[in-house]
Amino acid sequence: MSNSRSLSQSQSETQSEFQTESHNPALSAELLFRPYALTGTLTLQSRLVMPAMARGFSPGGVPGPDVAAYYRRRAESGVGLIITEGAVIDHPSAVSETSVPAMYGEAALDGWAEVVRQVHEAGGRIFPQLWHMGMARPAGSQPHPEAPSIGPSGLDLSGSPAGEPMTEAQIEDVVRSYARAAAEAKRIGFDGVELQGAHGYLIDQFLWERTNKRTDRYGGDLTARARFAVDVIQAIRAETGPDFPIAIRLSQWKQSDYTARPWQTPEELGEFLNLLAEAGVDLFHCSTRRFHEPEFEGSTLNLAGWAKKLTGKPVVTVGSVGLDNEFLNAYQGRGAGSVGLDELLQRLENGEFDLVAVGRALLADPEWPRKIREGRKDELKAFDPAALGELY
Numbered sequence: 528m529s530n531s532r533s534l535s536q537s538q539s540e541t542q543s544e545f546q547t548e549s550h551n552p553a554l555s556a557e558l559l560f561r562p563y564a565l566t567g568t569l570t571l572q573s574r575l576v577m578p579a580m581a582r583g584f585s586p587g588g589v590p591g592p593d594v595a596a597y598y599r600r601r602a603e604s605g606v607g608l609i610i611t612e613g614a615v616i617d618h619p620s621a622v623s624e625t626s627v628p629a630m631y632g633e634a635a636l637d638g639w640a641e642v643v644r645q646v647h648e649a650g651g652r653i654f655p656q657l658w659h660m661g662m663a664r665p666a667g668s669q670p671h672p673e674a675p676s677i678g679p680s681g682l683d684l685s686g687s688p689a690g691e692p693m694t695e696a697q698i699e700d701v702v703r704s705y706a707r708a709a710a711e712a713k714r715i716g717f718d719g720v721e722l723q724g725a726h727g728y729l730i731d732q733f734l735w736e737r738t739n740k741r742t743d744r745y746g747g748d749l750t751a752r753a754r755f756a757v758d759v760i761q762a763i764r765a766e767t768g769p770d771f772p773i774a775i776r777l778s779q780w781k782q783s784d785y786t787a788r789p790w791q792t793p794e795e796l797g798e799f800l801n802l803l804a805e806a807g808v809d810l811f812h813c814s815t816r817r818f819h820e821p822e823f824e825g826s827t828l829n830l831a832g833w834a835k836k837l838t839g840k841p842v843v844t845v846g847s848v849g850l851d852n853e854f855l856n857a858y859q860g861r862g863a864g865s866v867g868l869d870e871l872l873q874r875l876e877n878g879e880f881d882l883v884a885v886g887r888a889l890l891a892d893p894e895w896p897r898k899i900r901e902g903r904k905d906e907l908k909a910f911d912p913a914a915l916g917e918l919y
């Protein structure tokens with residue numbers, strides 16, 4: 528593969544770079560505030576990314592002025608790249624709630640155009656996260672209760688039949704919807720798009736053996752299971768041109784299974800990621816619950832670190848940055864306290880990853896970047912799950 532890097536080269540670099548667990552306490556948070564040229568046409572004001580966080584504050588799928596102000600505040604404080612909450616593509620089975628923003632329809636697109644304008648005015652850049660839930664959508668959900676839930680094999684995340692296996696015609700239809708959403712995003716000023724390919728939603732359901740039992744060209748070995756994602760990426764690339772940045776979010780873990788590991792070895796991961804890179808991905812956003820956990824034995828690299836080694840592409844790390852527990856606690860009503868950034872900064876300095884996504888800490892405190900930069904750690908707001916019910 529043209530842009531893949533040899534595994535032995537990667538492993539030897541890994542060993543020499545990450546021999547020790549010790550951190551240099553002198554590293555400054557200023558490392559997070561160096562600009563980053565993501566592509567030839569897109570430079571970010573900092574290394575900080577706000578990852579997609581579903582908020583459900585867009586009645587009828589339309590993001591309003593409160594949503595624009597919410598994202599603007601994070602850009603003003605120093606976030607380089609905002610990835611919006613999952614924005615649904617134009618397909619009746621894509622989503623399960625009416626308050627999730629849409630990436631189609633005049634009213635929703637006008638709302639997004641204002642979000643983009645405000646984030647740009649504040650110095651930030653912004654991608655929508657394009658989302659289709661697939662079989663993670665409960666049957667009969669709003670806003671289209673009549674539409675069946677669909678997925679690669681009609682199996683829910685536990686592997687039980689719960690909906691309809693997608694026909695080839697349905698696959699083509701959904702691929703076109705992704706491409707249309709990306710084209711609309713580009714038209715209204717977004718700086719790129721991110722595909723939700725993680726956490727057990729539609730794209731991930733094709734990637735994962737438990738939910739993809741197809742025997743046609745979309746199922747079987749790793750290459751066949753990647754074909755749906757590759758089709759989506761290629762369709763977006765064809766629709767948006769060579770320079771429009773395309774990111775994809777990927778995770779080993781699923782909503783239903785935190786121990787799932789579709790990629791058991793660096794070789795498998797590399798083979799898969801390079802299929803996506805060749806199809807047109809510019810940025811891999813590697814979703815882990817704790818950024819400091821090694822992905823494979825024999826190296827301290829996390830999933831993002833491996834993705835960078837194996838593809839040479841820019842990567843985002845995420846998972847418990849600045850916080851003392853991982854994000855699924857939030858759904859059990861648990862808060863999180865602040866912790867230091869020494870290990871994160873050391874890994875960033877080592878070149879393990881390029882960008883750092885900060886989820887709950889930024890949701891709780893829009894001023895997180897500014898306070899970190901100015902050393903005002905005592906003023907950081909702890910993450911309280913009550914913050915999920917508000918948009919500020």
Ligand SMILES: Cc1cc2nc3c(=O)[nH]c(=O)nc-3n(C[C@H](O)[C@H](O)[C@H](O)COP(=O)(O)O)c2cc1C
Binds near residue numbers: 579580723776815848
């Ligand atoms: C309220 C909430 C909603 C989320 N919604 C999404 C989503 O729509 N898409 C996605 O890829 N991840 C979503 N996530 C995961 C976050 O993007 C992030 O990966 C996770 O919170 C870990 O980062 P943190 O430890 O810094 O919070 C969500 C997380 C939270 C807390």
